[in-house]
Amino acid sequence: MYHYADKAGLVDSDEDEDASIGPGWIQWFCSLEGHEFFCEVDEEFLRDNFNLHGLRGRIRLYDQALDMVLKSEPPDDDEQTDPTFMEIYRDAADLYGLAHARFIITPRGLQAMREKFLRGQFGHCPRALCDRQTCLPVGLAEDLRTARVKLYCPKCQEVYLPKGSKGDVDGAFFGPSFPHLFLQAFSSLVPLDIPTPFVPRVFGFRINGKKSIVEGKLELGEYGRSTVSQYKPEGPSSEIRAAPPWSEKICAVQLNTMQQQQQQQQAEHILTSDPEEAAGVGDRPGGAGEGGSAAPPPVI
Incomplete structure (x- = not known):
């Protein structure tokens, strides 16, 4: 020292x-x-x-x-x-x-x-789900003119670019060790709540296999062993319950549209491949010719 x-x-x-x-x-x-x-x-x-x-x-x-x-x-x-x-x-x-x-x-x-940290002079985390967590300056290297200063968020443990002219300072003027030694010296300033991960969804349903960086860190316990027990990933049942009611109607409309397109493609294929068979389509029971009635269109 x-x-x-x-x-x-x-x-x-x-x-x-x-x-x-x-x-x-x-x-x-x-x-x-x-x-x-x-x-x-x-x-x-x-x-x-x-x-x-x-x-x-x-x-x-x-x-x-x-x-x-x-x-x-x-x-x-x-x-x-x-x-x-x-x-x-x-x-x-x-x-x-x-x-x-x-x-x-x-x-x-x-x-x-x-004192600067408590006054918020270093700025706040730009990640919305970190809820304006106060950041700390950090350098990515100890050598001059290698990288400019960045902001380290103690909650999500990621680095970000400072706003304005504050980001024009050399990162070597702060060094890569400062934020970690700072949080060890003042452990009461370490955020106690785990970071909230962003869950990508389509029509209320979670996208299978898609995980944010924060969610991956939570599952691996990179925010501490205690956070593993606190974090409870959402299961399939909760995803279905969270789906809005209008999403089922949209899915039904899309399914009916696909069925209509398939029927139209089959009819066009018969007309082009076998004209005689196409002419007899209307004579079949249930066809559009004599002795049959056209099938009603699907109700949407």
Whole structure:
């Protein structure tokens, strides 16, 4: 794990406000549009070389980037138009992001992300049946410029694309381990109810052999062993009872239509294959000629 001088908990908010001189580069960076998922990494964490071990080889302008991150003042408008500043800024953003991925799995980092989670700042699951479950940011890789940040839903345990500019952030700034360590640290935030699977139906009848991803996970127990006993798949009897009354009428109409088409095809086949037999069709009992009456059309 990473070093931290004070692991007892968060510093009191009043003391923190008194200790801070003003908004520095870190506060400015986290306040930019699209950076809502970031929390403010403590300077104490960034000044400890152990916490940044291995990052020097991944950042080209490491020393200049670290100096920029630790500045006590945000950049002004003139600096933001300077090409040299922007070159260092790109490395500073990468350095801060990689350090951020390490910070958010420390006790103080987890607590800071917990406050964002409770406020719903990470967004909600776009899956309708998850009932607006609050999500967590996750990266699919630890390497830079491999994949952008995604949203992990603790209920259905799937990942989704964030909305707007929030999805333009590199996923390495959060890492693939964060949401799972977060839910282990705060087990009370793990959803207790199992996700509701979507059941595809046609006229009220369930389609045979069709299962959603969530339903397959429930049957395999991927949401936990306790969910296997909670989940009760629907049987054939419940499917029939759930069918609406108008579906039977539709099936009867379709069946009568098919029977009429078959009778018409048989009559056309007789006319084309054997004209003499076709001429005697009306003379048969029950035929349309003398001594017989035409069969009444099927009642729909």
